[in-house]
Structure formats: structure tokens, C-alpha cells
Amino acid sequence: MISAHALSSSAAGLSDTKVNLTDRLQVSNDQLSVLTKARDQLNANLTKMSNEVTRLQSELKKKKTCPAGWRMFRGSCYILSTTTGSWDNARADCRSRGGDLVVINDDDEQKFVLTFSEKSPWIGLKEETEGSWKWVDGTPLSSELKKYWGQGQPDNAGGGEACAQIWENYKTWNDNKCDDSFLWICEKAPEC
Incomplete structure (x- = not known):
């Protein structure tokens, strides 16, 4: 038969093992808790990044560009005509291009337009009444x-000069007869 001393010694050993296992279980639980929090943070970051990728892809699809031959500057597209015409013909051509x-x-x-x-x-400036100049957008x-x-x-x-152009030699504006024939600069919104 097993002696009381052996049982007591065995019980003490089991108690020590239980304490050791309990401590190890607590350490494992603590590590699991840390890993769970880290996983949750990574999932939150992944969701945030996925949403940002989706947003950027959507923005990229909406990216506006200028048609071939047009030049972009601060959200508008510009082109210099290849033919000459009166101010009214110039405006009609620009309107036909949107x-x-x-x-x-x-x-x-102004600095950008001087490159053209x-x-x-011709530019989009016209004299409405003597001394009162307005842009084609009404301003x-x-x-x-x-x-x-x-x-x-x-x-x-010589009278009758009511349309504005850029003087090529001086890089300044000049009023001229609207029926004279010059190149012109069109401006429009970019396309999606």
C-alpha cells in the first residue's frame, strides 16, 4: 500500500505541476490576448487600406484629361488654332470644340497663355461699349x-477695334478690328 508520505509527496508534486501549468496557461492566454489585439489592428488597417485603394481607383477612373493636341493647365485644356479667322469665327470654332x-x-x-x-x-476679350471690356464668360x-x-x-x-489679341512681339494685349484674321486660343474643361 502507498504510504501517507508518498501520497503527500505526490500531491505536492501534482500541486506544483498544477501551479506551473496554471502559470503557463496564463502566459499563453496573455500572449493570445496580445496576438488577438494585433490581429484586430491589422484587420482594421487592411480594411482602411482596401477602402483607400478603392477610393483611389475610383478617382483614377474619374481622372480628367485633355483631348489630343490640347494642353492642360490648372484644370483647363488649351489649344492654338491651326487656321486664321475673324474673332467671331474663332469663337464659333472654340464653341464647336466644346x-x-x-x-x-x-x-x-497669362504666363501660360503667352506660350501660345x-x-x-485672339483671346476671349471683347469691348461691349467704348472702354468696357468683357470676357466671353460675361465677366x-x-x-x-x-x-x-x-x-x-x-x-x-482707326476706329472699330473691339476685339483683343496677344501681340506676339511684345507679349502684351492689343485691341484690333474683329474682322481681321488671326489664329486664336481655345479653352475648355477637361474630359473624363
């Missing part, structure tokens, strides 16, 4: 942009 003659809104756009200024092209010529008129311009030389 745009209008260029409207210059600020210094940066060969052959003194009046702002005082900030009047500095782009060439020296002594607009001068209505």
Missing part, C-alpha cells in the same frame, strides 16, 4: 489684369 476663346483669370494663366502667342492670337476685365495691355492700348486706332 469650349470658348480663352479667358485669362490671373498672372499664372505666336502670330498674335468684366478686372483692374488687376489691365496691366497686360500693351503701351497705349487699347487705342481703337
